[in-house]
Amino acid sequence: MNAIAPPSEPILSIDRLSKSFGPITAVDAVSLDIRRNEFFALLGPSGCGKTTLLRMLAGFENPTGGRILLEGQDISPLLPEKRPLNLMFQSYALFPHMSVRKNLAYGLEMERLAKGEIKRRVDEIMAVTDLSQFADRKPEQLSGGQKQRVALARALVKRPKVLLLDEPLGALDKKLRERMQLELKRLQHEVGITFIIVTHDQEEALVMADRMAILKDGQLLQCGSPEEVYETPSDRFVANFIGVMNFIEGTVDTQGIFTAPGIRMAIVDADTGMATLAVRPENMMVVAPGEGFEGRIADVAYHGLDRVLHIRITASETPIQVRVAASSAMGLAPGNSIHIAIDPRRVRLFAH
Template identity: 60%
Template structure:
């Protein structure tokens, strides 16, 4: 078991009458890639700024290696914050940008050269050392900003939407690069993002926040497969919902009177308003044989994504069409068009039930 490098104990932050962060407690492990995730205004950036020292908690404590740093100024914390804008010095070379922090600390020139060379190699920037920022691509600038943040060897590196300025393809490339760098340097990374896919790819664990409150903290797999509530289920990935009433024997009675099979969680009792949920990729098109849940519907829209085809199917279970993900191979073997009648099915084990 990795030890905790950072402990957040009952932290709240108020700005006048507004509570931006509400009684959040988290433990973040050494050498962990941790993601803070949530919609705009959920409190994730405020929490990051408190970890960096730019905001002071209204209540609660932040412990770094067991020491309370809640009121320690940013320059006295072994923590570095990398901003989305990168904030590179435009008149300095890549090497000068990376070495700046060590020079400000008054490190010996030989040590600076050695550590900069090492960081240039780690971030694969060796051939760009003499270039200025305006001669670099977006991905190269991001690596320079990372190198500058990492060269001071912080205990924790905080990243605020680090890939937000990059296009989709470059984002994908840099996600892999970030994971490689974090593994090589062995530093705890905490990233703030509103991009669910990015968090799923990058994080060892993730925390989902809403309205300043922590809703769930777990591995990406657990959060995706076993969301704590309907909000988390809908926010992480894509989810189909059917509102109804929980059945005492298990499952949910949908609005059309049909029963959706699934196990009731402890928080949901029979007769209570509930919502049944299923992921698009768990739904089988034209299911054969026995299957717990079965419904029919009309294809109202098609969305081609290259690797797969997403069907929008209007069913009697819900007002909103169900989304069904079909592989390109399946779509080629059985072409579909708007207006087609289809049958859908999924297992009881793939149903998630939440209070409504």
């Protein structure tokens, strides 16, 4: 479970922020409040506007409209170097001819801090990020994960009020990426700085974020905790974008009964008319013949402790997915007939 930051005054308020490039609107009147010490994710498909939004926060793009308020002060007119925010790029952008220590000290030297203060802060951030033993190495002598930590430490050593991260784990392989997700979360908790991360990876956002915002075509579709977005998506796009979702087309009558070919089930608080029923694979179960509705197994996918059954049913053109424990999948094979039931408390209905 992700720890959810308690409600508090926002450290950063994005107020109807917009950005157009000629006739193209990249960010369309987005408003968000981001809390102090929160790990916040901006999530969406390529071209949704998330990186443009991040670049406006950093000062590298000028908004077409709207404001950016940091602790109540409008920072929209400020140059990047005048903002108490720091942007960490996916490429890391380390100085290849400098050691780790010199890479970390460079930004503080540009601020003309005293040598003793620079050394103290660099030593402190190297200890927090487990880089002390690499202090005299150059970037070419580091692994991908170590370079990632140096880039993060270089951003943190300047003590920004908000750290902006643009796909910071994109260059790492899957195993290292998963380890660094937990490392980033740990570091964020230890240093107590607000993190705003841009990612297209839904699993990354679910693992790391206290809250997330889903963007599409420059517009904000939903903002909430990972649990809220996953369990109660605001529309079909969000439902399909976050995790795996089965969609079944049907109708709801005046009694709240959802009907599709071969399926009939009661839904609480449903509007009448044509609707799409959305249900996660884990909210469906294998039941005895005569119960639920019938299908035929098209494939069984191995996932270690559980299995994902791909099942053809009359009500869907594409196979639905049902996630079951390995013990429940014993003896199930492609071609077998199977009966499935849906937990009516764990579905979403999207009216047409």
